[in-house]
Amino acid sequence: MMESNRVYLDNAATTWPKPESVYRAVDQYQRELGCSPGRGVYRHATRADQVVAQARDRVAQLLEAEDSRQFIFAFNGSDALNLAIRGSLRPGDHAVTTAADHNSVLRPLRFLEETQGVAVDRVPCDAAGRVDAAAFAQAVQAKTRLVAINHASNVTGTLQDVPRLIEIVRRQAPDALVLVDAAQSLGHLPLSVRQWDVDLLAAPGHKGLLGPMGTGLLYIRPGVEDRLAPLRLGGTGSQSNEDRQPAMLPDKYEPGNHNAVGLAGLAAGVAWVEERTPAALRRHELALLTALLEGLGGIPGLTLYGPHDPAQRVGVISFRMEPFEPHELATLLDLRFGIQVRSGIHCAPRMHAAIGTLEKGGTVRISTGPFTTPAEVEHVVESLRQLSRERGGIAVPV
Amino acid sequence: MMESNRVYLDNAATTWPKPESVYRAVDQYQRELGCSPGRGVYRHATRADQVVAQARDRVAQLLEAEDSRQFIFAFNGSDALNLAIRGSLRPGDHAVTTAADHNSVLRPLRFLEETQGVAVDRVPCDAAGRVDAAAFAQAVQAKTRLVAINHASNVTGTLQDVPRLIEIVRRQAPDALVLVDAAQSLGHLPLSVRQWDVDLLAAPGHKGLLGPMGTGLLYIRPGVEDRLAPLRLGGTGSQSNEDRQPAMLPDKYEPGNHNAVGLAGLAAGVAWVEERTPAALRRHELALLTALLEGLGGIPGLTLYGPHDPAQRVGVISFRMEPFEPHELATLLDLRFGIQVRSGIHCAPRMHAAIGTLEKGGTVRISTGPFTTPAEVEHVVESLRQLSRERGGIAVPV
DSSP: OOSSSEEBTTTTTSSSSOOHHHHHHHHIIIIIIOOOOOOOHHHHHHHHHHHHHHHHHHHHHHTTTTTTEEEEEEESSSHHHHHHHHHHEEEEEEEEETOOOOHHHHHHHHHHHHHHHOEEEOOOOTTOOOOEEEHHHHHHHHEEEEEESSSOOTTOOOOHHHHHHHHHHHHHHTTOOEEEEEETTTTTTTTTTTTTTOOOOEEEESTTTOSSSSOOOEEOOTTTGOOOOOOOOOOSSSTTTTOOOOOTTEEEEEOOOHHHHHHHHHHHHHHEEEEHHHHHHHHHHHHHHHHHHHHTTTSEEEEEOSSGGGGBBOOEEEEEEEOOHHHHHHHHHHHOOOOOEEEOOSOOOHHHHHHTTTTOEEEEEEEOOOOOHHHHHHHHHHHHHHHHHHHOEEEEEE | TTTTTTTOBTTTTSSSSSSSSHHHHHHHIIIOOSSSSTTTOHHHHHHHHHHHHHHHHHHHTTTTOGGGEEEEESHHHHHHHHHHHHHHOOTTEEEEEEOOOHHHHHHHHHHHHHOOOEEEEEEEEEEOOOOOOHHHHHHHHTEEEEEEEEEEETTTTTBBBHHHHHHHHHOTTTTEEEEEEEETTTTBBOOTTTOOOSSSEEEEETTTTTSSSEEEEEEETTTTGGGOOOOSSOOOOTTTSSSSSOSSGGGGGOOOOOOHHOOOOOHHHHHHHHHHOOHHHHHHHHHHHHHHHHHHHHHHTTEOOOHHHHHHHGEEEEEEEOOOHHHHHHHHHHHOOOEEEEOOOOOOOHHHHHEEEEEETTTEEOOOOOTHHHHHHHHHHHHHHHHHHHHOOOOOOO
């Protein structure tokens, strides 16, 4: 067992640990600055403004955006997705999403379908979690207003061919906005708003970007703000003589007090990602993924889901190992081996249906992070092999 | 000047400093737990669940609610208010608010008025910021669906007679929900959801409750959830086999990852408030307020706004001192005396109109907190007296 007795492999929920610089930035903000940004003229308020501006600039730089004001800070990834979805769709509109998408996309769309007469098409995936491009092309219509695409699945790690899907949208639906959910990919691999013809891109700040919880972001392509109503309205510290929300960015979408403490940490997290470079983090992730897929693939009774090719996925691996139930297996892994993984239905019911695990309690999910080591991966493989041997009664050479 | 060279009097924006226990809880959560609550079966995930449950229980206990599930955690006060307002009003509904209310109430209502045909009445205040009860009674109608009342003004500190206003609503508008914005009062004085006949009560977690930024809360009276649509939808870690939002509390309104780091700090903040007791914190606030009102009242050229009687207000004081512009005065107070206050229009334009400062650049605002000392108050009075003397050229005995 690892010395620390904690092998954290639930990084798809939130990354842990964070870089030391993130802890320090949070503590320092709380103790030394403490005040609210965007509203005061005193010295510390000005420094608080700079902290938020720096977080915004770092995110914009990481994603190669020209104007950092096109990045809106949100509560979490779901908050950013809700702004994109609920802010862009009107009663009677048509939207398209995919079976790979998370409930943070599926549930707002279901809600709009049931309460506002929004028509929603949900494009199926194959058994490896890949969106069916032909069905996608069928679903996207001239009248479509919003297309929400998951970049990397939080269940199977499957990476979608986003440029190809966007191409279909642009060809067939001139008025559609394209929203990409990059919750499981941003910070994990090189990503740029220049590489894709994307209108909206949402992500939490506390996953691949290594910021604290209580942070999220939405990229809004210049001009798209004219089609996006705010989800939250209120005090912005700007145009305060008016009880109308300002139209300027980012204020239009950022009422109330920022989680400035969290943004101080987010700036530090993004700085760490930039320093290591997303390309190097991706290489690290691919090495772990390859070892995991190979190691787990040889264990009797263990079924892996998602693409076989590590290059087609991020560091999120779902599996089942008969005769264990997912929750039982996750509990055993933690109590006996210190391995912390997620189990069950991972808030993406249609992906579980696609891979055939919706009706049988879901999967066990391992998700790696930048601090995951090859030794930890080996420990996971050995532990599962041991459990398989014990419960299955099958002799496995070790 | 204070030894620390920082006299922070912007507590109405966010309290600073926080108790040491808040800083430690935040740092400890990040370093030792780190994981997301509500979604895992492993040991640390269970401890994370307990942190959130404890924060909820503490808030419920402070406010004397029977069931802690009736408290929803939000991003900030504005987020909680938006959920209450946008979640309860439908196209064509009638709503009432007051001139004392903050833009986090006024702007969502203006938005619904302009985009959804919601009719909004805004009840005026007198020159001390008190809601005109007769006009209020005129505005509240049988068809009214929501009445949003500010408890304590963030401009003048004015405390409204909430029970009396609620009584009018109950008599005249049987279907109306009553929403109280307790942003400037919760944690500052004894407050209980049993003392008022209130349906919804919103507050940030980072002001009087002394939690970190990125926290807010909404109390929902039992049964009111049936009339309140969620503002945000997504993964809840519950009923994950469904792409419909669960109806149960608190999940219905809490999609996505919690700011669990912030909630760990909030639990510590509320514990501190409970230990000191809101009644004792109120006595401290009243002593500071009395000294400030007396001291400032004697300075030539200085005009105080809000009620004369400290018992009718919280520790928020707006003033102007001729011939200074508010921003100029705030800058001078900081640079020369280390006194950090807010200046301008404090996100409540109708209150500024009521007290006559909307068209002339607003006010300077001093807001005290539980760590404000009598010596700091004295320093503020002395500093303003000195500035008045210098600029006004008027000899003032000291």
